[in-house]
Amino acid sequence: GAVVSQHPSRVICKSGTSVKIECRSLDFQATTMFWYRQFPKQSLMLMATSNEGSKATYEQGVEKDKFLINHASLTLSTLTVTSAHPEDSSFYICSASGLAGAPYEQYFGPGTRLTVT
Amino acid sequence: AQSVTQLGSHVSVSEGALVLLRCNYSSSVPPYLFWYVQYPNQGLQLLLKYTTGATLVKGINGFEAEFKKSETSFHLTKPSAHMSDAAEYFCAVIRGADGLTFGKGTHLIIQP
Numbered sequence: 001g002a003v004v005s006q007h008p009s010r011v012i013c014k015s016g017t018s019v020k021i022e023c024r025s026l027d028f029q030a031t032t033m034f035w036y037r038q039f040p041k042q043s044l045m046l047m048a049t050s051n052e053g054s055k056a057t058y059e060q061g062v063e064k065d066k067f068l069i070n071h072a073s074l075t076l077s078t079l080t081v082t083s084a085h086p087e088d089s090s091f092y093i094c095s096a097s098g099l100a101g102a103p104y105e106q107y108f109g110p111g112t113r114l115t116v117t
Numbered sequence: 118a119q120s121v122t123q124l125g126s127h128v129s130v131s132e133g134a135l136v137l138l139r140c141n142y143s144s145s146v147p148p149y150l151f152w153y154v155q156y157p158n159q160g161l162q163l164l165l166k167y168t169t170g171a172t173l174v175k176g177i178n179g180f181e182a183e184f185k186k187s188e189t190s191f192h193l194t195k196p197s198a199h200m201s202d203a204a205e206y207f208c209a210v211i212r213g214a215d216g217l218t219f220g221k222g223t224h225l226i227i228q229p
Contacts, residue, residue: 006160034216043207044161046216093160095217104149104168104211108160 003027004096006109013084014117021079021112023094029074030096034106035067038091050077074098084116119144119210123220131228136195138223140182140208143189149211150191152182154204155222161207167191178202203227 003026013019023033032051036044048064050056050071058064066088068080077096081088091113095106124139142148149168153161165176172184182193191208205224209217 004160036216043219043221044217046218049216091158095161105163105166106217108153108162110160111158113158 002099002102002105002107004030004094004107004109006092006094006112008112009110010113010115012115012117015085016083018080018082019084019114021081021092021094021114023077023079023096023109025075025096025098025107028096028099030077031074031098032096033071033077034095034097035069035077035079036093036095038093038111040091044093047079081114084114086116089114089116119148119212119218121208121210121218121220123206123208123223125223126221127224127226129226129228130198132200133197136180136193136198136202136225138193138206138208138225140191140193140220141189142191142208142210144210150182150184151209151211151217152176152180152191152193153207153209154178155207156204164193164206198225198227200227200229 005024007022035047038044047062048056048058052074056069071077093111095108097106120143122141151166152164164180165174167174167184175181180195205222207222208220
């Protein structure tokens with residue numbers, strides 16, 4: 001149980017275009033989903049927290065108009081990188097929490113490698 | 118505010134030797150602490166966690182960690198390293214409902 005998927009696993013896009021990343025909890029209802037980014041050989045940095053049906057809460061320094069997060073259902077959250085630039089190239093990882101009996105545990109997706117050319 | 122410090126960005130041990138990865142935390146509230154492992158180009162896998170109760174926590178793959186409040190530490194150990202343990206290890210503290218704060222990670226190298 002507690003499987004989280006991400007799609008796509010890898011994406012290459014041209015500078016100025018937008019790209020959408022999906023995060024799904026496959027076997028539980030995720031009341032909260034988190035988006036992290038990880039630069040090469042660095043740690044994960046929390047970008048934003050989203051609760052189903054609510055606006056996402058962004059960390060300081062994260063542009064909410066650039067990184068659009070939608071959490072329309074208890075099993076799906078999307079991150080859209082708008083007008084992507086090469087500096088947005090990174091590994092984006094989502095996690096989900098809300099599994100019954102494990103309120104503080106986050107389950108991570110496999111990540112999405114974004115390359116902006 | 119919560120923070121995590123992992124001492125040693127790289128740790129190298131011989132196969133069969135003891136693994137010790139250090140983690141110290143700072144938290145204004147009783148902490149919930151986690152250790153995750155990450156293999157190249159993959160997401161994170163939970164090794165173990167401490168929330169309440171017993172301070173010695175056993176996890177998967179033979180790893181364990183001990184919560185020491187007096188030392189604000191949560192070091193990860195494994196008695197005998199295996200080649201498959203080579204990976205990146207992250208210590209993290211939960212920020213309530215606001216996600217996890219991660220340490221910078223420790224790259225574990227296993228020498229044959």
